Amino acid sequence: MRKVAAFTLRLLIVVLICTLFPGSLALCQGTAAPTQEKGKEKVALLQQALPEAERFEKVEKDGLLYEVGYRGQERVGGVFYTDGMGYRTLMRVLVGIDEQGKVVEVVLYSHNETPAIWTKDADPQFRAQFRGKSGPFILKKDDPSGNLDGVASATISCRAIIGAVEEALRIFKREWGKK
Numbered sequence: 001m002r003k004v005a006a007f008t009l010r011l012l013i014v015v016l017i018c019t020l021f022p023g024s025l026a027l028c029q030g031t032a033a034p035t036q037e038k039g040k041e042k043v044a045l046l047q048q049a050l051p052e053a054e055r056f057e058k059v060e061k062d063g064l065l066y067e068v069g070y071r072g073q074e075r076v077g078g079v080f081y082t083d084g085m086g087y088r089t090l091m092r093v094l095v096g097i098d099e100q101g102k103v104v105e106v107v108l109y110s111h112n113e114t115p116a117i118w119t120k121d122a123d124p125q126f127r128a129q130f131r132g133k134s135g136p137f138i139l140k141k142d143d144p145s146g147n148l149d150g151v152a153s154a155t156i157s158c159r160a161i162i163g164a165v166e167e168a169l170r171i172f173k174r175e176w177g178k179k
Helices: 002-029 035-048 122-128 155-176
Strands: 055-062 064-071 074-085 090-098 103-110
Touching: 035 090, 035 103, 064 155, 074 155, 090 155, 103 122, 103 155, 122 155
Parallel strands: none
Antiparallel strands: 055 064, 064 074, 074 090, 090 103
């Protein structure tokens, strides 16, 4: 009797895993880097992060994922996929960086932060502060001599984006040797 109960339990577990696994893949797809199925959306996000580029070539190496942007045959910069842990979830960020190592644009493409705090107005104003700079980035709340104004009641989210941008700049420097 115990063997039948153990077998039934195992079978039930396998059925549950097989039933739930495809659903969990679908949930994950919404929070990962923009995929091939969302081709137009992905290109629009890349062009938002690096508007000067006409085309992009994906690079995957040593666990890194980024896109090299070209205008004609000339490399104009890169777009780096990075994440930062916000208050509630991962904040997925694309960071466009030009050939001189300066941030072109920061695009927040996936997050689940509190909508009342992380408003559509606050997000662009905060992200605009990175443009044309290469860091380091410090919130004025953390240091009065800092160079970034945060979003009220969203310090953790702001720090998450700062961390993501600084990670993109580290990858850029490591991959392309720019300071």
